[in-house]
Amino acid sequence: MRFLADRASPAPRPMPAVLLEVAFPRVVWWFAIVVNVILATFLSAGAVDALIEVPPWEPRWTVVLFAVAALWWAMTANVFILVLYRPRRSLDSVYEASQQVPGAVVLPGSQRLPVDTFIAAIAMTVMSITVAVAATGGWRVFWGAVALILVVVVVDQSLSVRHRRRVVLTPTGIRAVGFRQDAEVAWDDIGTLRWKQGTAWMMVARITVKPDAQSYAVHWRHPFAIRRRTIDVELFHLDLDPLLVMMALNQFLLVPASRAELTGPQVPLRFFDIGTAVDTVPPALGSDWLTTFRPR
Structure with a gap:
């Protein structure tokens, strides 16, 4: 952990729970979140505009735009939860969990990140499927292969959600x-x-x-x-x-x-x-x- 120690000196800083916390200052991550919220909003507005525009867009590309917007929102939320959002567990919640196991102290784990990552994986898979359906030729094969790989990721993340820490x-x-x-x-x-x-x-x-x-x-x-x-x-x-x-x-x-x-x-x-x-x-x-x- 020499890298982490060097990045933390000379002034002591909170011990990171995720390596990305020390990759960039928090202000950089906040800036990235703001930029991505703006982009996600722009994509969402574009998808709605494509749906109501006269003459309307071709339906398959409208669906693709909605899928990309949903993915962007999910990934932005994932980065926010992973790097910036740090809620504090209460002593009462640990006490309640410990009452379920006599003779022990139980530190319960949060399902916040696994659930959000699972949603992001689903959004990415849906986007890949919609692009594969909308594309033609070699691009259809490429995005179809990506979608198949992401199905495995979705299954993997579903196991993560089921396993409570x-x-x-x-x-x-x-x-x-x-x-x-x-x-x-x-x-x-x-x-x-x-x-x-x-x-x-x-x-x-x-x-x-x-x-x-x-x-x-x-x-x-x-x-x-x-x-x-x-x-x-x-x-x-x-x-x-x-x-x-x-x-x-x-x-x-x-x-x-x-x-x-x-x-x-x-x-x-x-x-x-x-x-x-x-x-x-x-x-x-x-x-x-x-x-x-x-x-x-």
């Missing part, structure tokens, strides 16, 4: 339910905990399992997932400050006495309160993160 923490171990895997391991069987880049530009808390770990259990939820002896905690979907989550997991891993906080349903304040998270962590834990990043 969550993290279950107990005094004995951690269970992370993500898109590609549902895995658990005891705290004492964890080799390393690192902040790493996962799939689709997501930053994750990557847990490396010790070679002789007996507690490690995994169910692969995606047929094309790369099988590794690691567990990825998808930080983006938790709607919590990634820095506080990383510091808390590091605390539970390296300070066994702190695992008493995970008996549930009471939620450790270190996931929500900056003062608690920073003041109760020994200087040796998370000090490097605190020099590079600051809580949100």
